Amino acid sequence: GIHKGEITWETRVTPTATEVDISNNTELTNVPLKEGHSYTIKQLYQAMLVGSANAATMLIGNAISGTQTKFIDKMRETAKSLGITDAKIYSANGLTAKYLGDERYPNTDENAENEFSVRDMAIISQKLIKEYPEILETTKLTKIDFNDNGEITTVNNTNELLQDDSHLEVDGLKTGTSDAAGYCFASTTNKDGHRIITILAGAKDNDARFDQTKNLLNYIYNNYDYLAVSTNQALRQDVKVKYGKQSSVSAIIGNDLSLWVPKNIKEKALQIKLIPKSSTIEAPIKQGETVGDYQITIAGNLGFIDGSTDLKTKALAANSIEGINIFIKWWQMLTDAI
Incomplete structure (x- = not known):
């Protein structure tokens, strides 16, 4: 990745025909990509974190590892290095395999989908924020303008708590949705200089995931204190x-x-x-x-x-x-x- 010098923010990547199709699938969250056009890693990174852009995530995987298969292998190795041994990882973006066309992981059933426990997601979220706190500079953006050769697409952040006028001061982290997992949300906030992460999975709809996350955060604020020794x-x-x-x-x-x-x-x-x-x-x-x-x-x-x-x-x-x-x-x- 960026920190290892494998790519830079200005590295340009061209999508495959399959990735272009995925990016224009109206069933999925995306920014539309065009065949033959190239995009910077910075553009794709912002689209992934702010707009949950599925195809953009795949392009970043290609830039790092060359192919989706090699990138999935890298994801599996990284998960194991964090002590996560029971996760099932089939895609870079969490999509069900049937959406991935010829970029599906080899010998994977079309209904296969990434599976992580809530604990797994907490471990990953904590590691991500501790090692790469600069990610919050992007996840806190309420929207971005995605520039494709002068054609601007405004991408709104899928994290609706960023625009919530409450006292929660959420600045990340990531939403996720699938038929199997329901509406999910890894949230994070800085409470008086101290980082809090919550993980919510299986909400019944989009509103519920944010309402339940607010309930979680308010419970923490009302019932817990930060103790420094x-x-x-x-x-x-x-x-x-x-x-x-x-x-x-x-x-x-x-x-x-x-x-x-x-x-x-x-x-x-x-x-x-x-x-x-x-x-x-x-x-x-x-x-x-x-x-x-x-x-x-x-x-x-x-x-x-x-x-x-x-x-x-x-x-x-x-x-x-x-x-x-x-x-x-x-x-x-x-x-x-x-």
Whole structure:
């Protein structure tokens, strides 16, 4: 892709006859493409994210991998690298295979359709925004003008919450619709500087997907608070140390943590347990050395998208502990053995 230098925003791509046909199929969301015309990656990218343009998505896949088949293989590999092992991926754009003509993935049934769990979509959305936050500069656009050799097509964003006058301040991410999945929506918003992602699937119609997403976001706003725990806070427990000039060392968390916790139990939400890295930790110990893990359980927590029910973060020595004289150490080791 762009970040790997495989293509640039100005790389031009020409659609195949099949992709031109798909782009002009009135059953599908698209910007119309013309045979023999070429389009920049930037144009296609904007059309894909703003207008859910199916054919534009396929062209981007061709630009990256050469063919749809190779691009689908790349998508499958990427999904596995994210820990998504049960997804079924047959197309770049989510269309049922019957719409793809001669660009259908080999040996695929005409009714085959991409299948992801809600958890899968949450993982992908989180990864996308964390690694490529600039995507939000495009997903927040309410419309774009698609210029095809001077012929302008205005493309409205399929995300209707962008134009909602509520307090939600949604700036992405993507709608999706199919007979099997219903009306779906991955939304995201920046709440007081903190990113929220919701995934909704199976809504009965277009209005329902946005109404239900608003309900989800309002529920979060009304019932959860953002809790930041920094490394310099007094969130420290002691670890026993053998053969040191002190018998224990204070352990601090290794990195700042940020969590959403239920409002009514915010102050008591964190249950923290220190798990030493071994049954015996011996001096000398350097400041900042890993001495174990903090396991953090959140009261009222619904779990995390990786399936875990608690967080783990490294526990680091808050200060250095010098070892005792070698002869005294030998004597202690001898008495321990008796």
